Amino acid sequence: MNPRTLLFFALSASLLLGCRDKGGSESSVSGREGAPNKTQAEASHGDADTGAEGPHGGGSGHEEVIQLTPEAVRSAQLKTDTVQRKALSVGLAVPARVTFTQKGVARVAARVPGRLASIEVSLGQKVKKGQALGYLESPELGRARADYLSAATKTQVAEDNFRREKELFAKGISSEREMREAESAFVTAQAERNAADGRLHAVGLSDAEITALRGNEHYSSRFPAPSPLDGTVVEIAGIVGQTVEAATALFTVADLTELWVLLDLSESQLAQVRVGQPVDFTVSALPERRFTGRVEYIGDLVDEKTRTISVRVVVPNTDGALKPGMFAQAEIATKADVQADGGGAQPQRVVLPREAVQKVGEEQVVFVPAGENRFKPLKVRTGASSAKEVEILSSIEPGTLVVTQGAFILKSELSKESMGEGHSD
Structure with missing residues (x-):
């Protein structure tokens, strides 16, 4: 076989081997590309299945669950x-604020200058009307006590003397002048005792305390600061040993079982509200709770600056959930059954x-x-x-x-x- 023929066969064999390698490579790429195509189909099928779970369709093919x-x-x-x-x-939504009722809060102050000797209660404590919140010591009260006891003693002596002079005059033993002098002394002593009694009342002593004082010559200048109502101690402003002047605030007691919710309505809203109307409201501290009260009072004056009218709602608070000072969002039910026109x-x-x-x-x-x-x-x-x-x-x-x-x-x-x-x- 000549060299030219050998060269022809060698070139033919090389071409055949090259074609085989190329065909094998294309199959492998197709295989790799085919896998993603299959996955995409399966994913599409999966999406379709997921979409089938959303029957309320808002226009989307996929609904979350x-x-x-x-x-x-x-x-x-x-x-x-x-x-x-x-x-x-229909209703009005207006901001509001929680506060004490007018009769449901009392500030207990020093009735005379003195020193706060003791505090008998703690914050949050329930107290009864007349219960001692603390005790004060007052030189002024001591002087008033001494003046009263002296006047009461003089009155008793003058009364006894007047009674005796009347008896002696009736028997002709004493003169009328002596009887009249005894009567005058008794009247003067009564006036002095009444004045001393008035000074004790002025410093805040009750009739019962003054009666107790009359029967106890050793009654000291230490006297109580009583609670004026049943309620809860919400503030203690005094410190034991503190020197105080008359009218210095020491305690605040409040009845928290009933509170006010105050809101301000514009003139245009006023026609939608009446006394006795129910009012719902919420507070940010308890967003899940709705409280209900009733309109108790609608103001008679329009605020010249804000052009609003004050409306007062009374709300029960037996569980103490509401706190004075809270901000609220009130919802006032209005004419719900009638159209606006x-x-x-x-x-x-x-x-x-x-x-x-x-x-x-x-x-x-x-x-x-x-x-x-x-x-x-x-x-x-x-x-x-x-x-x-x-x-x-x-x-x-x-x-x-x-x-x-x-x-x-x-x-x-x-x-x-x-x-x-x-x-x-």
């Missing part, structure tokens, strides 16, 4: 209720509590149960609203069970899940 533990459900204090069709409650009864609407509707992104959603401890967000469209309620215009029908309390917790959980998905991409 929030799964909570039983402990989380209890902690969130979730409550559900059925959607109802009714008239939308006076055109008769309001139309029936699909209505939910405002708390049930949460804003997620740019959408308004409610949460519906989706099994045990499972909840789905449902996008809704809202309409008219009031201080308490909001109208639902779409996606939900009367009788549907929705979360009416604790929806904010579910919104937070939904946000956590969304953030988690974002980090995983």
